Amino acid sequence: MSTGFILYLISRExxxxxxVRQAYLFSPYYAxxxxxxxxxxxCVPGDMQSDKKIRMIFGxxxxxxxxxxxxxxxxxxxxxxxxxxxxxxxxxxxxxRKANKAYRKNLNAGLTPSMxxxxxxxxxxxxxxxxxGSVSPISTKSPITQTIPATALIATPPRAPVMPPDVNxxxxxxxxxxxxxxxxxxxxxxxxxxxxxxxxxxRLKVLAPKISKLRRQYRKGEGLAIPAVxxxxxxxxxxxxxxxxxxxHRANQMEPEIIGVRPQEIIWPSLYMSWMQxxxxxxxxxxxxxxxxxxxxxxxxxxxxxxxxxxxxxxPILSWLHYLPSVLLDLISxxxxxxxxxxxxxxxxxxxxxMLSYLRWWYVLTMFSLRxxxxxxxxxxxxxxxxxxxxxxxxxxxxxxxxxxxxxxWGAAAID
Numbered sequence: 001m002s003t004g005f006i007l008y009l010i011s012r013e014x015x016x017x018x019x020v021r022q023a024y025l026f027s028p029y030y031a032x033x034x035x036x037x038x039x040x041x042x043c044v045p046g047d048m049q050s051d052k053k054i055r056m057i058f059g060x061x062x063x064x065x066x067x068x069x070x071x072x073x074x075x076x077x078x079x080x081x082x083x084x085x086x087x088x089x090x091x092x093x094x095x096x097r098k099a100n101k102a103y104r105k106n107l108n109a110g111l112t113p114s115m116x117x118x119x120x121x122x123x124x125x126x127x128x129x130x131x132x133g134s135v136s137p138i139s140t141k142s143p144i145t146q147t148i149p150a151t152a153l154i155a156t157p158p159r160a161p162v163m164p165p166d167v168n169x170x171x172x173x174x175x176x177x178x179x180x181x182x183x184x185x186x187x188x189x190x191x192x193x194x195x196x197x198x199x200x201x202x203r204l205k206v207l208a209p210k211i212s213k214l215r216r217q218y219r220k221g222e223g224l225a226i227p228a229v230x231x232x233x234x235x236x237x238x239x240x241x242x243x244x245x246x247x248x249h250r251a252n253q254m255e256p257e258i259i260g261v262r263p264q265e266i267i268w269p270s271l272y273m274s275w276m277q278x279x280x281x282x283x284x285x286x287x288x289x290x291x292x293x294x295x296x297x298x299x300x301x302x303x304x305x306x307x308x309x310x311x312x313x314x315x316p317i318l319s320w321l322h323y324l325p326s327v328l329l330d331l332i333s334x335x336x337x338x339x340x341x342x343x344x345x346x347x348x349x350x351x352x353x354x355m356l357s358y359l360r361w362w363y364v365l366t367m368f369s370l371r372x373x374x375x376x377x378x379x380x381x382x383x384x385x386x387x388x389x390x391x392x393x394x395x396x397x398x399x400x401x402x403x404x405x406x407x408x409x410w411g412a413a414a415i416d
Contacts, residue, residue, distance in 0.1 A: 043275040061238035066230040069223040074214040088200035091182040099172035228271040270360040281359045303340035
């Protein structure tokens, strides 16, 4: 009776999930996206990497065909430009904070900017004040003496500081000296110190035309083609039909990988793989997981040995455990093994992610996460990692079902 109810519940939930999925796929929000009608084909042979051949296979349902090409040089320059722009932004913010701090400090002290306020080539004018209150300039070159009213001189407001034109940070130079500006030691300059703001601005001016040139070459179709094709169809029905169609007569070639993927979800370096490289990397991943399943029992067994206090007391370095109170001994033998095993289980998802990201077997981040989860559950279900087996190695009786699966639950939570 209970088995039939469980089967009925699972079937009902599956039908409900299918209906929800179909409703989402046909919703205006998803159907209006370009990715909902685009299919990614991987391991495309060289003779099929053309717009004409793709349209011959799928017919008039094809709307656009995109064949990605190698752009490693462009990617490096764009990455360098982003890094340089971020460094310029941080340097500008640091300079603003320093200038603002010095400005507030001088403002509270009643000081004026330290920048030179006279124009270039202007000399001070000597004047003499007569008894009637008028001011007369004294000039050694001209015998003519000009009298200026003192009221006119006093009424003239003080002139504002003159900023040097086309000087970076001229406003900040009123309050902080040049040696306090942000500086760094770029490797391209052989480790010598340079002004960060000026250097990054000059570097951006150099990178901009190079990036524009490489982009024009890429748009013209220059460069080697990557064995992958993005095909856009007119409707979702055509895209689904092409996704379920055998596009090539050879195995592992021109396989429809995924539909409805966005550009930011694609692992672009993985598109360079051929079908042979993909098979080799798949076997490498399976071999690595198998070795991990076998040899991970060694540190897990060491964590299980903590529960055997009688064995630990025989070790000369840990002989002092015999003098601890019984409460602490029960805590060590009962809690520490579970915590150590939980910590070991939480390390496995990170190790699998590092290994899978290094091999780059999958093309989409969602497939990468799902594959990591499946490999982790394969590792958890293997008997080598079951807690009762580890406790059997350590000489301790088996735990109840609740304690037996504590580490598995914490390990699965570590993936999310």
